[in-house]
Amino acid sequence: xxGSATRSAAREVILTLVVAAIxxxxxxxxxxxxxxxxxxxYGMLGLxxxxxxxxGGILCFGQAAFFGLGAYIYAISAVNIGESTLPMILAVLxxxxxxxxxxxxxxxxxxxxxxxxxxxxxxxxxxxKFINSTAGPQYVIGEARLGGFNGxxxxxxxxxxxxxGAYIWGDALYYVCAVALVIVFLLVTWLLRxxxxxIAVGIRENETRMALMGYDVAAxxxxxxxxxxxxxxxxxxxxxxxxxxxxxxxxxxxQSAEIIIWCIVGGLGTRLGPxxxxxxxxxxxxxxxxxxxxxxxxxxxxxxxxxxxxxxxGLVPAIASLWQGSVGAxxxxxxxxxxxxxxxx
Amino acid sequence: MDISFVxxxxxxxxxxxxxxxxxGLAVVFGMMKVINLAxxxxxxxxxxxxxxxxxxxxxxxxxxxxxxxxxxxxxGLVVERLVIRHLYGRLxxxxxxxxxxxxxxxxxxxxxxxxxxxxxxxxIAGFAVGDYQINGYNFxxxxxxxxxxxxxxxxxxxxxxxLIARGTMQRSDMAAALGYSPDRIYMATFFxxxxxxxxxxxILAPLVGLVPTSGGAYIAKAFITVIAGGPSLIAGLVSSAxxxxxxxxxxxxxxxxxxxEVALLIAAVILLRAMPQGITSRFFRGKL
Numbered sequence: 254x255x256g257s258a259t260r261s262a263a264r265e266v267i268l269t270l271v272v273a274a275i276x277x278x279x280x281x282x283x284x285x286x287x288x289x290x291x292x293x294x295y296g297m298l299g300l301x302x303x304x305x306x307x308x309g310g311i312l313c314f315g316q317a318a319f320f321g322l323g324a325y326i327y328a329i330s331a332v333n334i335g336e337s338t339l340p341m342i343l344a345v346l347x348x349x350x351x352x353x354x355x356x357x358x359x360x361x362x363x364x365x366x367x368x369x370x371x372x373x374x375x376x377x378x379x380x381x382k383f384i385n386s387t388a389g390p391q392y393v394i395g396e397a398r399l400g401g402f403n404g405x406x407x408x409x410x411x412x413x414x415x416x417x418g419a420y421i422w423g424d425a426l427y428y429v430c431a432v433a434l435v436i437v438f439l440l441v442t443w444l445l446r447x448x449x450x451x452i453a454v455g456i457r458e459n460e461t462r463m464a465l466m467g468y469d470v471a472a473x474x475x476x477x478x479x480x481x482x483x484x485x486x487x488x489x490x491x492x493x494x495x496x497x498x499x500x501x502x503x504x505x506x507x508q509s510a511e512i513i514i515w516c517i518v519g520g521l522g523t524r525l526g527p528x529x530x531x532x533x534x535x536x537x538x539x540x541x542x543x544x545x546x547x548x549x550x551x552x553x554x555x556x557x558x559x560x561x562x563x564x565x566x567g568l569v570p571a572i573a574s575l576w577q578g579s580v581g582a583x584x585x586x587x588x589x590x591x592x593x594x595x596x597x598x
Numbered sequence: 599m600d601i602s603f604v605x606x607x608x609x610x611x612x613x614x615x616x617x618x619x620x621x622g623l624a625v626v627f628g629m630m631k632v633i634n635l636a637x638x639x640x641x642x643x644x645x646x647x648x649x650x651x652x653x654x655x656x657x658x659x660x661x662x663x664x665x666x667x668x669x670x671x672x673x674g675l676v677v678e679r680l681v682i683r684h685l686y687g688r689l690x691x692x693x694x695x696x697x698x699x700x701x702x703x704x705x706x707x708x709x710x711x712x713x714x715x716x717x718x719x720x721x722i723a724g725f726a727v728g729d730y731q732i733n734g735y736n737f738x739x740x741x742x743x744x745x746x747x748x749x750x751x752x753x754x755x756x757x758x759x760x761l762i763a764r765g766t767m768q769r770s771d772m773a774a775a776l777g778y779s780p781d782r783i784y785m786a787t788f789f790x791x792x793x794x795x796x797x798x799x800x801i802l803a804p805l806v807g808l809v810p811t812s813g814g815a816y817i818a819k820a821f822i823t824v825i826a827g828g829p830s831l832i833a834g835l836v837s838s839a840x841x842x843x844x845x846x847x848x849x850x851x852x853x854x855x856x857x858x859e860v861a862l863l864i865a866a867v868i869l870l871r872a873m874p875q876g877i878t879s880r881f882f883r884g885k886l
Contacts, residue, residue: 362871364874367633367689367693372870550702557697558695
């Protein structure tokens with residue numbers, strides 16, 4: 254059993270790498286790398302919420318807070334330090350640290366579903382309002398002016414570690430982001446296969462039972478929350494490097510809403526779903542943005558309503574079950590699907 | 599002396615506007631356990647209904663107090679029949695679906711009214727208190743909020759319809775066994791909640807420039823107020839609106855409006871951390 258599990262894990266990693274390599278090489282033929290880069294970054298952001306919501310059962314209404322925080326930390330420290338390696342690391346670690354504090358406050362307070370939603374929403378709003386009001390010259394961190402609504406432009410973008418003159422941009426930035434996404438994806442896969450990940454799924458399914466079995470539910474949820482935030486922070490830092498400016502809209506409610514829509518459309522409880530949902534919908538929005546007949550927001554709203562009503566499990570699980578149904582041999586495994594989905598995506 | 603009167607009025611106004619903003623959401627959440635994230639957009643549509651009606655020559659008070667609630671209530675009715683009806687009992691799904699609806703309404707309003715700011719002037723003139731100028735419209739909002747709370751209480755406590763509604767919310771199966779249709783009662787409740795949202799949006803419309811995305815400014819505050827209020831509908835609404843209105847005004851006068859807003863949000867976080875089920879889970883228990 255143990256041997257076959259390891260073997261299937263190794264096979265999955267190889268499959269992931271092969272598919273990813275083909276996609277990374279082939280996609281630039283279809284879409285420009287400038288657009289692709291941001292799709293990849295959004296994919297990573299989607300994955301961050303997909304991890305904590307789909308596998309941990311934590312519905313965070315403020316994933317955009319961590320995204321924006323990562324971007325701002327990167328921008329501020331890049332202005333002060335003048336290169337990008339340390340700011341990248343800071344963006345991930347400080348965001349995770351912030352989430353650790355916030356998560357500890359929420360989960361040790363035994364807050365659940367709606368109340369959790371309110372707190373994360375409120376924290377996002379606080380950040381949004383605060384950053385928006387920092388237009389005055391007194392709001393300075395080191396050499397970086399926070400700039401209020403105008404944001405922070407003109408910071409050091411991503412460079413080759415150790416050589417601040419060698420910028421990574423254009424095609425190269427796309428490849429860096431894509432590889433980063435694959436690495437994060439594999440790390441998430443590994444995390445979910447580990448006992449930590451299985452216990453996280455157990456907590457999602459039945460929190461009381463896991464607590465009675467002796468697991469420290471609050472601590473585990475806090476750590477999972479922080480890991481999700483770290484991924485969002487990394488996505489934020491990469492986004493800052495791509496956009497070359499950070500503005501308070503990164504913290505906006507609309508941004509948070511979009512991340513949730515990506516997860517729902519792609520499929521909760523899968524690793525691939527949020528990534529596909531994020532990249533797909535962001536691309537759809539990009540395409541729709543080029544026409545002015547129908548308002549973009551209207552279509553995104555319609556997509557969300559339709560998915561909640563008719564396809565609440567999302568695209569990826571629906572396609573997977575269609576596939577299994579058509580193959581037939583796997584069609585009768587319904588009762589175990591939930592656990593299978595949790596483990597294999 | 600004058601300044602303390604001004605501050606008192608501003609405090610009452612802050613509480614009253616929170617009550618108004620949250621009432622529609624509170625009815626829908628408190629009675630049906632449905633969180634309507636399109637609530638802000640219902641308010642936005644109430645505002646547009648008022649402005650359009652006034653533009654067509656209707657008296658501004660008729661437009662605000664009759665036309666806007668009716669129109670938004672009817673929109674709410676359609677939404678309930680088409681979407682929300684299918685999602686009762688699934689809290690997170692209703693939140694997501696109504697969030698989608700809110701995006702749709704923003705998109706529709708942008709297509710119809712354009713992405714520009716519109717507004718009407720306040721129909722009540724201001725007056726001076728000593729050295730200070732007070733907006734007379736603030737008193738109107740305070741009065742409407744008080745009347746609204748009294749009317750809600752009278753409706754739920756005093757009338758047969760209110761009794762049936764409360765009974766259905768507690769045990770819908772028993773209500774059904776006694777011959778009342780829960781489906782219809784939910785429908786009526788959602789109509790009332792939407793109409794209240796429309797009313798709030800209409801009344802606040804003269805104070806703000808209206809854009810299709812105006813709803814976003816209200817939904818977070820309404821959401822926080824209702825959740826922090828807890829299980830009792832009216833007691834929760836009034837107590838949490840009072841707390842938040844008071845806190846935000848104290849910090850607004852002491853420091854700045856932005857800090858006042860942030861203080862409100864931080865107060866919400868602390869309050870929920872201390873009382874995870876809302877204020878009325880600890881105080882005013884069992885009240886309506």
